[in-house]
Amino acid sequence: MNVMRRSQIPLIIVGIIASLIMILPFFWGVLLSFKNNSEIFSNPLVLPSKFDFSLYADTFNKAHIGRLFMNSLMLSIVTSVIEIGLLFFSSFAIARLNHKYNRMSDLAYYMFLSASAIPVLTLLMPYYNLALFMGKISGGLLGVDSIWGLMLPYIAGGIPFMTLMLVGGMKSVPLEMEEAGIIDGCGLFRLIFNVEAPLLTPILVTLFIFSFLGVWNEFPIASIQLHNKNFFTIPLALAFFKDQFSADYGAMMRGVVMILLPQAVFFVILQKKIIEGMATTGIKG
Template sequence: MMKRRKNKEENRDHQPYTKTTAIIQVIMTIALVVFLAPILIIINYSFKTKKELYLNSPLSLPEKLNFENYVNAFKKLDLATTFSNTFLYTAISVVILALLCGTTAWAIARCKKKFFKFAYIYFVIGILIPYQALFLPIYTIGYKLHLTNTRFGIIFMYVATGVSFGVFLMTSFMSTVPLELEEAARIDGCSVFRTYFSVVLPLLKPAMATLIIMQAFQIWNDYLLASLYVSKKELKTLTVAIQSLFSAQSSDYTTAMAAIVISVLPIAILFLSLQKYFIKGMTVGAVKG
């Protein structure tokens, strides 16, 4: 039996190079080039001088690495302030969403009453309505509650607009958590809070990582809600500050590209650090949801 298994594995390893495999590799290579090309162009532009940008070919490499664009980005965009604001809004919003959506999804998945079924449908409907279509009521409510131009207001709105997707994602993953573990914890005398934080929460790492990455992407790169709710200079985010470099009269493309590179680094680091959990969360949620 062992010899047969080894022979089968060897045959799999030495399968002929088919046309289907070649086509898939060509498609994947084209997709890789399409996705990498804009990133490489932005990095290339961030090291160019203004003269090289306008006179040389767009695909030509810079004569030397010009870090002056990054220095200008820090000065013109006040990156010490805008970067800190963006990080603060994103971090706090994501933590609140992870805790809130996890507990809500747990209650919906474990309770079979009509109220919880209605609540789940309510959150699903919230996904179907983009918050961009609700800008007027969102701003009206925020203005009347004195939430505009406040850190609490912008964080509150990010949580409010992201909770529907978070609950939907976490509820679909909750079916993978064995109910027997929770029953055993209750028999051992664990309270509801200890059961969730000691038993359920550790098993939700893939879903939590998926939620954190996707919401962090959206909040970090958001421009519309940040520009709507914040007008004070000391509260502006990085994306709003970068937009100020583009105008009808003049545009500082090289500095803007350097700022974009700086803004992408934290999200790239977050994705790389949670990548294995993200992939697992997406695949399990897709199969079990």
């Protein structure tokens, strides 16, 4: 037992150092959020002169954080639900129908693999042109300057990579479970929803969280397509605190803290599901 504990000491030390490296920037950002520009530039590493939480209320009101929060919340939930539904069927087709459509299944798999390697910044103009086109045929609902116009690029960008992860999870489900369902009279849709879905719940929850946080934090596409501040998402809140010649860095840090805090709470509450889903899909953290 003592030998095992001694062998674990280096791992514990490395874990503590890694944790500090990740936590200290956030802690420093919280301290900076209680300072004004003069304090930040003169003494960035010292404690603020006072912890005035009314600054957070002022920032919340000035940036209309409440409205932006609801915009991001609605967009993230709707996009993630649609995305999970679509990738579930695409993953099932690749993982389970490959014996019947082997070449098409392999082609689809490698297409998703290739698409997941495309940097999102190279697609900003195609996504913008897509939004212009969809705006014309949808009466502006899915176009530029609409939060719902962001759904299509978010779904298109998220499905390839998450499909590959879900395919791995589906292949881990024993075929005997599906064969038993077929013997009991399950059709394709009953097989998917009554057999596959319950067994893959941890993976689906994890992928939903990844999708939700990906949409919540996305900045480049939203900054290109949204111009009306009433439709801004939460990452664009920082634009309220800078202009052409100056920026309120203290207010920007308060905005960052308010953006990150819900995510931290989200992870703390659902960390067991996330770890379980990552272990099932074979994702390594």
